[in-house]
Amino acid sequence: MIRVLVADDQALLRGSFRLLIDSEDDLVVVGEAADGHQAVALARTESPDVVLMDVRMPEMDGIAATKEIASDTRVLILTTFDLDEYVYAALRAGASGFLLKDAPPDDLLRAIRVVASGETLIAPSVTTRLIAEFVRRPPAQRVFHGLDNLTDREREVLTLIAHGLSNAELGSQLQLSPGTVKTHIGRLLAKLRARDRAQLVIAAYEAGLVKPG
Structure with a gap:
């Protein structure tokens, strides 16, 4: 319930x-x-x-x-x-x-x-x-750190998260197992000190991996 x-x-x-x-x-x-x-x-x-x-x-x-x-x-x-x-x-x-x-x-x-x-x-x-x-906010007001420490695969996963893909869709597109997808997301949350996927989306825009519109 x-x-x-x-x-x-x-x-x-x-x-x-x-x-x-x-x-x-x-x-x-x-x-x-x-x-x-x-x-x-x-x-x-x-x-x-x-x-x-x-x-x-x-x-x-x-x-x-x-x-x-x-x-x-x-x-x-x-x-x-x-x-x-x-x-x-x-x-x-x-x-x-x-x-x-x-x-x-x-x-x-x-x-x-x-x-x-x-x-x-x-x-x-x-x-x-x-x-x-x-993205209009001055950089000083942005709160995400660790973007430079992401691997190429983690950046790829982050980009797809920002485009709204679910875990299953991520696994299908990248040919990854569900467990591997969860591992990548967990590492992204830890490295970017993000609370959840919503903040990961914002981090992707801050990093310039995706752009508004």
Whole structure:
């Protein structure tokens, strides 16, 4: 059972999310938060697998709340087209996924499952503008190190990750076993001090392995 905490300042949306999530056999809502402070407190007491986090909330916004809990709990950020700057900040804060608020219900349920499984999910419509925002930042604001220490194979794997390939697709394209793919990804995470695949994508753009658009 995947335990979900819903954080949104609109009671109607929280209720809608709860009804949708609780309708699934493998998902359950373990709490609702109306602001960032409540989200942080409930994340610590209820130990959810995923926090469904709105960005704009009173008292403490979703970015600050994500920064408080992302080291222990996976966070799926809900965003809109006009909040790309918040998406970038959420990535830096440690969010594991980003989904548009107008996404179909099935996409939301899938996103929760993907993030809970340890993968990273970024809505395709968000990705280009997210990356463009990142590469405009001065180098001093970028946080990844170790790019010069990657092997040719690791750079190849990193490039394909940035293009959105799954582990299975990586193995098929590079003719590698599933275990070898996981080993390469583990080494990339360690060398780049990245938390998850989302940060590996950013590292690939920083290294110039792929470019926006």
